[in-house]
C-alpha cells in the first residue's frame with residue numbers, strides 16, 4: 039500500500055467517529071487533507087457538520103468542498119478535532135507543526151472535547167525527537183529568543199533553524215498569524231513535559247509543537263492494517 043493510501047485509510051476510519059451535527063476541528067497537512075476530502079464527500083451527500091479550520095489552507099479546501107465553516111469565536115467549543123502529526127509516541131504525545139500550523143492546531147484541539155490523530159505508521163516512534171521540534175516565535179527580538187532557547191538546560195543545545203518559505207527565495211516562512219517558525223534539533227526528547235515547560239518560559243516563543251495530554255486517540259495505518267492507540271471507541275469522545 040502506498041503512503042498516500044495509508045493516509046486515506048486512517049482518514050476514512052476517523053470519519054466513523056463523526057456524528058451528524060458535530061462541531062469538528064479540521065487539521066492541517068497532507069493526512070488531515072485526506073480527512074477533509076472524505077468529510078467533503080459525506081457532506082455532499084447531505085451529512086451536516088460545522089467545522090473550524092486550523093489553517094487558511096484547510097479553510098480554503100473545506101470551503102471548496104462545500105463544508106460549512108465557522109470560527110472559534112462563533113463556536114468556542116468543538117466536539118472533536120481530527121489532525122495529523124509528525125511524530126506520535128506510545129503515550130499519545132505528539133510533535134506537530136511540520137506544516138507550520140501548530141499554534142492554531144493546538145488552540146483548536148484544546149478547544150475540542152476530543153482529538154483524533156491520523157497518520158501512517160512512519161509517524162509512530164518510541165521516543166519523540168527525530169523530527170525537529172517546530173516553535174512558533176514572534177519576529178521581535180528573534181536573536182534574543184534564539185539565545186534563550188539555546189540556553190535551555192537540555193542535553194543538546196539548539197537555537198533553532200529559521201524555517202524558509204522555499205529553499206531558494208531566501209524569505210522566511212510566515213505562519214497564518216504572521217510569526218516565524220524555528221525548527222529545533224534537540225535530538226531525542228525523553229522528557230517532553232520538561233521541555234514543554236521550559237519552552238513556555240521563553241517569552242518570544244508563542245507555542246511549541248509538543249502536544250502533551252491533548253490527543254485522545256491515534257489511528258495509525260500500516261501495511262498490516264489499522265492500529266488504534268488510546269480510548270476505546272465506545273467511550274470516545
Ligand SMILES: O=C(CO)[C@H](O)[C@H](O)COP(=O)(O)O
Nearest residue numbers: 067068069122135136137139
Ligand atoms: O502538524 C502539522 C501541520 O502543522 C501536520 O499535521 C503534520 O506536519 C503532519 O503532516 P502530514 O500529514 O502532511 O505528514
